Amino acid sequence: xxxxxxxxxxxxxxxxxxxxxxxxxxxxxxxxxxxxxxxxxxxxxxxxxxxxxxxxxxxxxxxxxxxxxxxxxxxxxxxxxxxxxxxxxxxxxxxxxxxxxxxxxxxxxxxxxxxxxxxxxxxxxxxxxxxxxxxxxxxxxxxxxxxxxxxxxxxxxxxxxxxxxxxxxxxxxxxxxxxxxxxxxxxxxxxxxxxxxxxxxxxxxxxxxxxxxxxxxxxxxxxxxxxxxxxxxxxxxxxxxxxxxxxxxxxxxxxxxxxxxxxxxxxxxxxxxxxxxxxxxxxxxxxxxxxxxxxxxxxxxxxxxxxxx
Numbered sequence: 001x002x003x004x005x006x007x008x009x010x011x012x013x014x015x016x017x018x019x020x021x022x023x024x025x026x027x028x029x030x031x032x033x034x035x036x037x038x039x040x041x042x043x044x045x046x047x048x049x050x051x052x053x054x055x056x057x058x059x060x061x062x063x064x065x066x067x068x069x070x071x072x073x074x075x076x077x078x079x080x081x082x083x084x085x086x087x088x089x090x091x092x093x094x095x096x097x098x099x100x101x102x103x104x105x106x107x108x109x110x111x112x113x114x115x116x117x118x119x120x121x122x123x124x125x126x127x128x129x130x131x132x133x134x135x136x137x138x139x140x141x142x143x144x145x146x147x148x149x150x151x152x153x154x155x156x157x158x159x160x161x162x163x164x165x166x167x168x169x170x171x172x173x174x175x176x177x178x179x180x181x182x183x184x185x186x187x188x189x190x191x192x193x194x195x196x197x198x199x200x201x202x203x204x205x206x207x208x209x210x211x212x213x214x215x216x217x218x219x220x221x222x223x224x225x226x227x228x229x230x231x232x233x234x235x236x237x238x239x240x241x242x243x244x245x246x247x248x249x250x251x252x253x254x255x256x257x258x259x260x261x262x263x264x265x266x267x268x269x270x271x272x273x274x275x276x277x278x279x280x281x282x283x284x285x286x287x288x289x290x291x292x293x294x295x296x297x298x299x300x301x302x303x304x305x306x307x308x309x
Contacts, residue, residue, distance in 0.1 A: 001115050003125070005298035006064070008254055009165070009233055009260055010056050010305060016048040017241060024051050027309075029058050029070045047199070052305055053105055057098055059308035060107045065092040074093040079185035081128075095127045097180060099266075102133035115293070125293075126251060126271035128181030130173040134263045140168045147190035148244035155200050163202040170202070170257055171195060174241070178255070181269045187244070196242040203236055233266075233300035234259050250274050254295040270295050 010136075013020075025035065038050045058069035061084075071276045073085040084094060093113025099106050115125070129139045144153050148171065174195050181190045197203075235258040243255050251271030258266055272293045 081183040106131040124273040129268040130176035131266040149194040177267040
């Protein structure tokens with residue numbers, strides 16, 4: 001059984017006009033609750049971004065299903081992780097997650113309809129992702145001391161100073177992707193798990209393996225800093241990251257990170273539980289559930305909200 005992640009990178013239009021905003025609402029895709037959440041933001045820019053995020057998510061999900069954009073219904077975990085309603089998940093077999101930072105929205109979809117019922121019924125697949133804009137103003141030292149493991153800190157400070165901030169944001173996106181996948185959020189201590197990098201290297205764009213992208217040239221105008229390279233989703237190799245999970249974690253993980261531009265990092269984590277709930281109890285599957293699921297290279301697409309609509 002295979003799972004192929006689909007990762008979408010969508011520039012947010014910070015110049016959305018009032019007419020465009022009203023046209024987005026007039027599509028009738030959002031529930032009344034979602035519309036209220038959009039209007040709850042005080043800043044106009046925040047309202048416009050909230051609308052674009054919700055429209056894009058529904059459009060992307062419908063690209064992978066016969067469900068219409070206005071038909072999607074969502075549920076939220078104890079810590080706010082969104083998922084499809086039970087009925088729509090059973091119909092579509094889709095896991096998803098999303099993140100946005102600065103000018104970019106990232107949406108990930110895992111089509112899991114081909115998996116056996118035990119993976120679906122027990123929600124054995126965990127998925128989280130994160131995108132972050134590198135900010136020169138971020139004081140990384142107190143964050144290192146509070147949220148990172150001793151090994152992560154030691155590896156980071158062993159790097160040349162000019163590379164330490166790059167390593168920090170790579171680590172941060174990986175850690176965010178993991179706690180979003182588990183659904184625990186910051187209730188999961190960020191120092192209870194760790195990431196190490198082969199030979200303690202900080203990878204540059206030309207060191208990455210390039211996965212599938214679409215229409216890269218069309219998005220050069222989305223780069224705010226014209227000194228940056230054009231957006232192109234570039235992913236690390238499988239063996240570049242070594243993940244040590246918390247002792248209570250019963251999943252096997254695939255964790256990857258990459259670059260979208262010189263200042264945007266992204267990561268995703270996919271876990272397959274090796275313990276299932278059966279007969280109201282906990283039973284370990286001796287056949288090793290995770291060994292039966294293969295996570296393939298992702299399909300990565302750069303698109304726009306206009307194209308999605």
